[in-house]
Amino acid sequence: MSLDPRYITNVSLEPYLVNNLDGTPLSGGTIEFWQDDDRTVPKLVYELSGAPPNYTYTALPNPLTISSVGTIVDNSGNACSIYYFPYDANDNIQLYYIVVRDSTGTIQFTRQAWPNLTTETNPLEAEANISNELSNPQFVDINFGLTNPLTINFTGAITMTVAIAPRWDLIISSSATGTVTIQRTAVVGTSQYPGNPPYTLTVTPGLNVSALTLRQRLANNPDIWAPAVGGVDGWVSASVLLAPSSNLVMLYQPNGQVTQTLLNANNTGGTYAQFNATVQLSAGNNTNNGDTGYVDILLDLPVVGATTLSNVQIVGLEANVPDVAFDQITANRQRDQLFNYYGPLLEQKPLPSYLVGWDFPLNPTQPLGPTVAASSAGANTSHYVWDQTIVFQSANSGPAISRASSGSGALRVTATNTTQFAIIQYLPQAIARKILNQSMLSANVAAFTAQVSGLVGTISLWYTTDVSLPSTASNNSIVLSLDANGKPATFNGAWTEVSRNGLGNAQFTVGNSSDATFNDYAFNNWSLNGDVAANTATWFAIVIGFATVTAGQHIDIGSVSLVPGAIPTRPAPQAPDDVIEECQYYFEMSFQTGVVPAQNLGVASGESYGARSQFAGGLTYCIPLTFNTKKYISPTVTIYNTSAANAQIRNLVSAADFTGSTATNVSKASCILTGTSDTGAIGDACAANWVADSRLGV
Numbered sequence: 110m111s112l113d114p115r116y117i118t119n120v121s122l123e124p125y126l127v128n129n130l131d132g133t134p135l136s137g138g139t140i141e142f143w144q145d146d147d148r149t150v151p152k153l154v155y156e157l158s159g160a161p162p163n164y165t166y167t168a169l170p171n172p173l174t175i176s177s178v179g180t181i182v183d184n185s186g187n188a189c190s191i192y193y194f195p196y197d198a199n200d201n202i203q204l205y206y207i208v209v210r211d212s213t214g215t216i217q218f219t220r221q222a223w224p225n226l227t228t229e230t231n232p233l234e235a236e237a238n239i240s241n242e243l244s245n246p247q248f249v250d251i252n253f254g255l256t257n258p259l260t261i262n263f264t265g266a267i268t269m270t271v272a273i274a275p276r277w278d279l280i281i282s283s284s285a286t287g288t289v290t291i292q293r294t295a296v297v298g299t300s301q302y303p304g305n306p307p308y309t310l311t312v313t314p315g316l317n318v319s320a321l322t323l324r325q326r327l328a329n330n331p332d333i334w335a336p337a338v339g340g341v342d343g344w345v346s347a348s349v350l351l352a353p354s355s356n357l358v359m360l361y362q363p364n365g366q367v368t369q370t371l372l373n374a375n376n377t378g379g380t381y382a383q384f385n386a387t388v389q390l391s392a393g394n395n396t397n398n399g400d401t402g403y404v405d406i407l408l409d410l411p412v413v414g415a416t417t418l419s420n421v422q423i424v425g426l427e428a429n430v431p432d433v434a435f436d437q438i439t440a441n442r443q444r445d446q447l448f449n450y451y452g453p454l455l456e457q458k459p460l461p462s463y464l465v466g467w468d469f470p471l472n473p474t475q476p477l478g479p480t481v482a483a484s485s486a487g488a489n490t491s492h493y494v495w496d497q498t499i500v501f502q503s504a505n506s507g508p509a510i511s512r513a514s515s516g517s518g519a520l521r522v523t524a525t526n527t528t529q530f531a532i533i534q535y536l537p538q539a540i541a542r543k544i545l546n547q548s549m550l551s552a553n554v555a556a557f558t559a560q561v562s563g564l565v566g567t568i569s570l571w572y573t574t575d576v577s578l579p580s581t582a583s584n585n586s587i588v589l590s591l592d593a594n595g596k597p598a599t600f601n602g603a604w605t606e607v608s609r610n611g612l613g614n615a616q617f618t619v620g621n622s623s624d625a626t627f628n629d630y631a632f633n634n635w636s637l638n639g640d641v642a643a644n645t646a647t648w649f650a651i652v653i654g655f656a657t658v659t660a661g662q663h664i665d666i667g668s669v670s671l672v673p674g675a676i677p678t679r680p681a682p683q684a685p686d687d688v689i690e691e692c693q694y695y696f697e698m699s700f701q702t703g704v705v706p707a708q709n710l711g712v713a714s715g716e717s718y719g720a721r722s723q724f725a726g727g728l729t730y731c732i733p734l735t736f737n738t739k740k741y742i743s744p745t746v747t748i749y750n751t752s753a754a755n756a757q758i759r760n761l762v763s764a765a766d767f768t769g770s771t772a773t774n775v776s777k778a779s780c781i782l783t784g785t786s787d788t789g790a791i792g793d794a795c796a797a798n799w800v801a802d803s804r805l806g807v
Contacts, residue, residue, distance in 0.1 A: 112432070115200070116155060116166055116192040117224055123188060126179045126209065129217050134179030137212035139172040145204040145222050152205055155192040156183055166192060172210075195226045202226055239346075241422045241436040242333075243325055243406065244276040244450060247306040248419065249443040251275075251293050258292040270324075275450040279312070280322040287317035294417075303383040304350055304435040306419035311352075313415040323408040325421075331402025332363055332393030334425040339392040344426035346433035347371035348385035349408070352417035353378060360407040363395040368407065371423070383420060387431050459681040462670035463544055464534055464651065465695070466497040468680040469668060470518025471688040476804075478702050481510040483525040484584075491579075491586030493804060495520065496692035497534050499581060501588040501654070504528035508658075513665045515625035523663035529591050531654035532666070535805035537741060541572055541649030544671070545607065545642070551633035551677035552615065554653060555667040557622040564664060565656040567596040568615040570607035570635050570671075572646040578602070578806035586806065587650045595654025604650070605642065609634045619655075619664060627667040631677035648805070693738035698800045732782040732797055739777050744801035746772035746780050772799075 126135040144150045154173075155166040169183055169191065176182045183189045197203040207220040251274040253259035261271055261281065268282045273291055281289055290313045296306055314321050327333055336343030347359045349372065356375035360368040369391060374384035395402050406423055410416045420435045466472040474495045481494040483506040491501045494510040498520070502508055507528030513519040522530055536544070544550065552568050571587060579585035579601035589599040594616055597604075609615065609632070617630035637643045653669055670680040736744075774781045782797055 112164055113166065115196055116157070116194055117226070118157075118190050118192045119224070123180055123190075126175055126181075126217075128211055134177065135175050135209070135211055135217065136177045136179065138175040138217065139210050139214075140175065140181070141172040141208040141210070143206040143208070145206040148206045152203070153194065154205075155194060156189040157192055166194075193224050195224060202231060239424050239426075239433060239436060241424060241438075242327070243421055243423050244447055245274055245443060246419075246421045247304075247440070247443060248274055248277070248293055248308045248310045249440045250447060253291065253293075255293070258290050261289045261291070263287060263289075268320075274310075275447050276325050278324045278326070280320070280324055281318060282320035283317050284319045285317040288315040289313070289318060289321065290315070296419075300381075302350060302381040302419075304420040304437055306350060307440050309350075309352065309417050309419040311415050311417040312410055314410075314412050318412045321410040321412050323410065325406045327404045327406065329399050329402065330404050331395035331397050331399065333404050335363070335390045335393035335395075337393065340389070342427060343390040343392075344387055344429050345371060345390055346385060346387045346422070346424040346426055346430065348383060348420065348422040348424075348433065348435055349374055349418055350381060350383050350420035350435070351376040352381055354414070355416045355418060356411060357416055357418065358409040360405075360409060361390065362405045362407055363393075364397050364402055365405075366395065371406075383435055385422075385433060385435075387426065387429055387433065389429070456676050457678065459678045460670070460672040460674070460676075462672055462680040463536065463540065464497070464669060464671050464680070465536075465691045466495065466688060467534065467669040468683065468688070469495075469520040469666060471683060471685055472496050472498070472520070473685075473689045473692055473702060474512075475692060475696050475698055475702050479510075479512040483507055483509040486584040489588075489590055490584035491533065491588065492581055492584060493807070496696060497804075499533040499535075499586050499806065501531040501533060501586055501591070502528050503530070503591060503657075513625070515665065517625050517627070517665065517667060519627075519665040519667045521663050521665050522658075524658040524660050527657060527660045529595065529655060529657050531588055531591060531595060531597075531652050532669075533586050533588065533650060533652050535578060535587075536649040537805060538647050541646045542644055544649055544673075545572060545637050545646055546644070547673045548636060549633060549673070549675050550607070550635035551631070551672050551674060552635070552651070553632075553668075553670045553672075553677040553679055554617065554630045555627040555669075555679055556619050556630065556664060557625065557627050557667075558619050558662075558664040559622060560662040561619065561658060561664060562621065564619040564658065565594045566617050566619060566630070567594050567654050568617075568630075568632060568669075569596050569652050569654070571597070571604045571650045571652065572607065572642070573602055573604045573648050573650075574642075574645050575602045575647060578648055581804075581806050588652060588654070591654045593656060595656055597652055597654065607635045607637060610636060610638070625665070627665075629677075629679070633675045633677055690738050693736070694741050695804045696800075696802055697736055697738060697740070697744075699734075699798045733779065734782060734797075734799060735779045736777075736801055740801060740803040741777075741805075742803050743775050743777055744803040745807075746775055746782075747800045747802070748772070748782060748797050777803075 128135055142152050142154050144152045151171050153168045153171060156169055157164055158167055159165045180188055193205060195202060195204050205223040207223050209217045211217055252272055263269055263283050264286045266284050271279045273279045292311045294309050296309060334343055334345050351374055353376055359372040361371050362368040371388055372386045376382050422435050424433050472495045476493055484492045485506050488505050489503055491499050494500050500508055504526050506525050508522045508530040509525050511521045513521040558564060585601045587600055587604055588597045589601050592598040596614060612634050615632035620628040651671060668680050672678060771783055772780045773783055
């Protein structure tokens with residue numbers, strides 16, 4: 110067996126016991142060992158025998174007889190050291206009471222509560238508290254094929270970093286073109302490697318590799334384990350399992366500073382072996398803070414020959430504890446402990462948003478095109494601009510809308526006059542109740558400005574039980590006015606805010622950027638906490654409002670998302686066709702955005718149309734049309750263009766003018782255009798362009 114920390118000896122190589130009256134050797138005397146808490150029950154002590162690493166603890170006689178020269182001897186008369194076992198059968202602390210007598214049985218002295226072991230100094234407690242601070246120490250998860258090796262090719266003299274496994278990077282420096290091969294091998298249980306790893310990792314450099322290092326970075330730790338004063342505390346135990354003929358050097362390096370060697374391991378034997386060492390770190394001197402500081406644990410590998418390793422361990426210690434065993438944990442637990450790797454990646458993974466068209470580069474801008482002049486409807490009014498996007502203005506002719514010139518495709522809001530503004534989206538009852546029944550909601554705004562300094566914005570969520578929404582036809586929306594930070598202060602209609610449960614307003618300050626880099630402003634904890642009102646809501650609204658923007662200044666908004674759960678993200682990527690279909694649930698037109706269709710130019714002109722039929726004679730015509738996307742409600746159908754007072758119907762055969770057109774039999778999926786004809790012959794082609802509008806609050 111290996112050394113057992115439960116067996117404790119004193120530091121004296123050979124104690125010398127003397128008579129307390131005349132100082133002569135306590136020849137023929139005895140030493141008795143009892144349980145300290147029950148001094149009528151004997152308690153064994155032991156001596157150590159064997160050779161490394163196969164040691165044996167053998168019980169000594171109780172009582173022990175002292176030699177003729179006052180030293181401690183075993184049954185064979187050989188000098189020995191006493192190993193105490195201050196535990197009971199369940200490893201609870203059980204100390205000794207010791208009685209030393211002379212050859213006549215006279216007590217010379219006693220020792221109680223020996224050897225002064227407490228819960229705080231218990232080596233078993235220290236052993237239990239040892240925890241490997243490295244993630245994925247046995248390469249349970251890897252970033253390449255589970256069965257095939259990974260071959261890394263490089264060209265010329267380079268230094269490259271490859272993430273080969275969660276939390277493990279391989280840094281390769283080369284003098285010329287070459288390769289490095291990496292193989293993970295599943296270990297058979299009968300292999301009986303120290304530490305019982307399920308996997309080993311083999312790194313094999315090819316030609317022209319000048320340096321090869323495995324690295325695990327301990328982020329946000331400028332000087333982990335380093336002492337405040339050099340030479341006082343600050344111990345670290347390092348350990349690694351190596352195959353025969355493998356070697357490496359393990360190093361400690363804060364933020365690229367001077368390295369300290371933790372372990373120099375070289376397996377010259379014929380079997381797998383675990384190597385460990387305990388060293389004292391230099392005093393902490395990393396000038397970086399917890400946001401930017403880190404410590405790299407580096408495994409410098411040879412550039413010639415394969416290295417096979419596993420069981421990589423780093424343990425911070427309060428004292429110089431040698432030979433710290435590898436902390437064996439299951440593959441399941443190693444995966445559990447990789448949340449520090451996968452968590453941030455999952456948090457950044459976009460989720461589908463409840464909002465429609467607010468990944469603004471994909472917004473089709475159907476109603477009026479991407480460029481919408483500031484509205485002259487007056488102060489504290491609202492109007493639709495892009496799909497599913499209402500803009501509120503506090504000043505007359507306040508914000509103008511365009512697509513950002515930076516190439517980002519963002520919604521750019523430019524103050525024509527100094528104004529506050531907000532963007533608003535409504536969602537109907539079925540979606541509103543689904544949103545409000547979530548246990549938690551999160552929102553994210555991606556925005557930047559190159560012009561406005563310290564612009565404050567606020568995200569707020571609302572619902573109503575009103576029968577109808579405020580009408581943009583009357584230049585109204587949920588917002589009647591904003592407070593100084595962009596949160597609705599007064600309302601059109603009766604609205605209830607969705608609370609953030611004591612976290613206050615979701616308020617942010619838009620960062621300045623000159624390179625079109627969007628800053629993310631993320632908030633969570635919106636919830637109705639099971640309020641029955643979630644099932645009575647008729648409409649939902651999200652409002653992103655802003656403080657005052659001076660005339661001529663602009664802000665770019667890349668996206669706004671609203672997602673279930675506690676992790677805010679940007680909207681998940683979508684195909685443009687999918688976004689158009691979602692927007693057409695509320696608004697659809699038969700012609701291209703921003704293009705005013707031609708009229709009455711005849712077939713030869715090549716003019717386009719949204720629907721057509723043949724004139725059957727008499728004074729009426731009939732043009733059936735089918736919408737690409739079923740609408741939220743039966744839409745209002747307008748012939749031709751809602752943004753221009755043009756003639757409505759065109760004749761593709763002659764210049765005959767068809768008048769009096771109306772939409773009849775309107776449903777969510779189709780309608781019929783009918784009207785009268787002043788002129789026209791049977792067989793004339795009757796055609797039209799149209800708009801179907803089911804937008805909320807129109």
